[in-house]
Amino acid sequence: MTVRTKPTPAQRIRYICGGxxxxxxxxxxxxDLTGPGAARRYLLRILIPVIGPLCLFLLIPGPLWMGLAMMALLYLPLIYFTIALMNVYRRHRLAEHGLDPALADTHRRQRAAIERQAYERRHGRA
Incomplete structure (x- = not known):
């Protein structure tokens, strides 16, 4: 039996649901958590599934704008907090899998090191 390095569709669904x-x-x-497109995947996984339940507000009797306003009152803060807690979520998911949570900041540290080197070259320190 070969060792899989990518999840099957069932494993992927379980992973997306928190497994x-x-x-x-x-x-x-x-x-998945730190590579290219990680932020986009994270936002889509959280923000798309809640649209269905929020559409239930459109069934409330009254003008359309009222249902849309109720949806917006819940959806806009969700967007804000989803973005604000992205790094917390990444660190948590890495720790859940037994990986170092500091991996979530790898790209940020690499960019900071490049910026630092450029700064030192510009100011004659390198």
Whole structure:
């Protein structure tokens, strides 16, 4: 039996719903949470599924704008807090999989190091 490095569709759905994956898929988890497109995937996974239940407000009798306003009163803060807690979520998911939570900041640290080197070159310190 070969060791899988990518999740099956069933494993992926379980992962999206908060489940953990086997250790053999650790590299995939790190790439999913910190790689290119990670922020987009995170936002889509949280913000798209809640639209269906929010549409139930449109069934309340009254003008359309009232149902839309009630939806907006819940959806706009959700967007704000989803963005604000993105790094907390990433760190939590990495820790859940037994990985170092500091991996969530790898790209930020690399950018800071590049900026620092450029700064030192500009000011004659390198």
């Amino acid at each position: 953990t994956l086997p250790n053999s898929m650790a590299a995939w988890v790190v790439d």
